[in-house]
Amino acid sequence: MTRRLPRIGAHRRRSRRGDVIGIAVVALLMLALPLVASSSVINVGVYALIYALAALGLSLLMGLAGQVSLGQAGFFAIGAYTQAVLVTKYEWSGLPASVLAVAVTMTAALLVGLPLLRLRGHYLALATLGFGVIVTVLATESDFLGATSGIFGITKPEMNGRTYNSPTEYYLLLVPVVLLGLWLARNIVESRIGRALGAVNDSEVAAESLGVDTFRLRVQVFVLSAAYASVAGTAFAHWLGVINPNAANFPLSVKFLLMAVLGGVGSVYGAVVGAFAVEGLDDGLRRLIPELLPGAVGEVQLIGFGILLTTIMIFLPGGLHQLWTGARRRMAGDTSAPDPEDEGEARLEPVADDVPLLAREGRPAPGTPLLEVRGLTKRFGGVTAVDDFDLTVAAGEIVALIGPNGAGKTTAFNMISGAVTPTAGEVTMAGTRVEGRKPHVFARAGATRTFQNLQIFASATVLGNVMVGRHLRSRSGMLGAALVLPARREERAVEESARELLDLLGLGEDADRLAVDLPFGRQRLVEIARALALDPDLLLLDEPMAGLSGTERRELARLLRRLRAGGMAIVLVEHDVEAVLALADRVAVLEDGVRIALGTPDEVRHDPAVLAAYLGVEPEDGAATAVAEAGAP
């Protein structure tokens, strides 16, 4: 049994149909309820639909951004109060009021989210919990909002001369709203934004190196999630007719969380199923417990919530969605299992060595300085990992960074690409100062990297990995994605260019497999393909040869030469000194964080300091020279 939470869009291509089926089933069930149920059951259904929207927003936040909010009820209450004030005090009609109510809530979410989303995980959860408490306190303290008794007299909505009075009518009014909410959510999950956020959950540093601005996307999802809560809040205010500080109460936030978790954080429609299940349970327990325990008053149904939350997380972390996909897989005879292992080596098309690859208009002319590193220094406590490192890289050259283990090569890479803040020094990429800023700034300047310890997006397919690399080369935002039509054409173009790139690297056949199912060497190629999808002017490769077979190494070397011929600049850290000396135009040698040599492969090969560093012998020593000569091609 899987112990991890399935993420939204995890098996993107496979689940697309499943999502549509799921939404269709949910829609049918929702519409069937008023035909069979009594009025009191439909009344429960009305609350389920209202809360489903808030739970759906929370599910998006958890599934896409990987963050938990314990203050969803706070946004729910802001939406409800705004609606109530507009309708009762300013006599707005329901629809325009709800538009403003959602806008107000989204603004509040933005203001709260900007500081809060700098925090992660625990801190964010507790800070949102605090936010909910504050909303309750403010509502209770404010006379304008009616203090503890709240705002009364919110009328039932009227449209085209019809008043939505009965539970059935209100229920049927809400069904299309919830379906629309589901549809928009599903589109966002499947979009460029959803893909980027999925990547962030797998490996934040890799996603950022491909140009994904994590913070910005998280704020967007947070605001979106609040928008869903506020729609729920406005519907709640009209149905109940009164709104008081209890709307922001913590138990309500817990209820939303339970709905999202029970339905399955990995699915969009799960939140709706979860909402119906939890509302049913809530209603049942409220009746049952006082019968069993006379004298029980108040929110006693919470005991069911607590037990359910805990048992689901232990035994069924994917929620009801997990049961559903499991059942479907068994019925289908497990067709989604990975193909039989095909451990062959990557087959690059045999092409003459120096045919330029990925050349394009607007690439800097060969010889133009691209990357300038000045005095780069990093100290960890008392250890100086990199000391006063200088390097200039021009378009159309391959520069290698070599040195013994622990020489500071990867640290230098991390500082250049923005993953680590330098203690001192400057890094300029294509005229932009990038040191100490995030990796996505480096990517925006036209440069990206691969990683020594693979940072594959584990929950995505090979194609999905490479499509994340197109993030900066596509534009559709949250709104466009939600509305599908404008974004679909771009999605197709992104998929097409990603497939082309995979074919080029001989990975075409693996495109629809999960990237983690591939052999190690091919995962390295996937990382390189992903980086190339960004179409960078500068590519940093951290030990690209490690784990590759002899043939694969030769193929990779040829690929890099073709990229150079296409005008790309490449910097690589490598242990395979022989391969590097054959490939690079210039070589920089690091030892104990200090650059001890920089020159052509020939110069470096005969440099006394390098020989001493690598072989621990004096240069006059005959043996050392012999070894050095043997390394020559």
Added chain:
Amino acid sequence: MTDLLQLLFAGLSQGAVYALVAIGFVAIFTVSGVINLAQGEFAALAGLVAISAVGSGLPLLAAVVLAVVSVALVAVIMERLVIFPVKRMTTLVSLILTLGVSTGLKALMLLVYGPNAEGLTPLTPGGFSLGGVSIRYQELWILLIAGVVSLAVYWFYERTLAGKSLRACAEQPVAARLVGISLTKASLLSFLIAGTVGAIAGVLASPIYFTSWESGLTLGLKGFVAATLGGLISVRGAVLGGLLLGVLETLTAGYISTGLRDAVAFLLLIIVLVARPAGIFGRTAEARV
């Protein structure tokens, strides 16, 4: 001046309660990386157990001991039932799990003890006035006992082998296992400490601040803020954070508005986390990639 002294004193005694709750957060977080959202409920439960024990005729001291022991037991059972079985504990999972326990405990308290807030009998009733500042004996007890308990926990972590192995688990889990320290035992021990300390906070606070099934929520939130002020991994930091938070709250309530009292913790949390993620008293450490 008398006002200020009065507020400062009230703040310190309130802060001492936060400090004890904060120590509970730190104890668990350092070992397993779990933020225990049920930490506040430990305190509330201890208060209610003690109140009902006194109500049924037990002497005060026996009631307090009973409360602390039973809450410590609840914490240990919670670890075995809910934390231990989960192999892959992510932040998301741990938050939802402990939230589930917290919600369940809350509802259980509501079912057993009803919805009303009550106060435990003070250890010593009454108080006195010193230069215009009125002091309740219970407040002195809070400061004294919280101080002794904090020192004991600090001594345990710094001086005893068991305490040192807990710190080792927190700093180098792999290395700790290599030298034969059991992470499961460490996790159990950390819950035992958190339950005990939380329960002590609950019985100390109850006579002055009252206890209800719901009071764990804000108490837990403020304990977390206090722990975060101290960087979440330091007992000393948690104590200082608790005292600071208590004083700032009473000053806000006294000089600005009583209603804003609960907002202070939240604002402080955001300011500190955005400006100094390692806490006010913590050293800034940078993760290596």
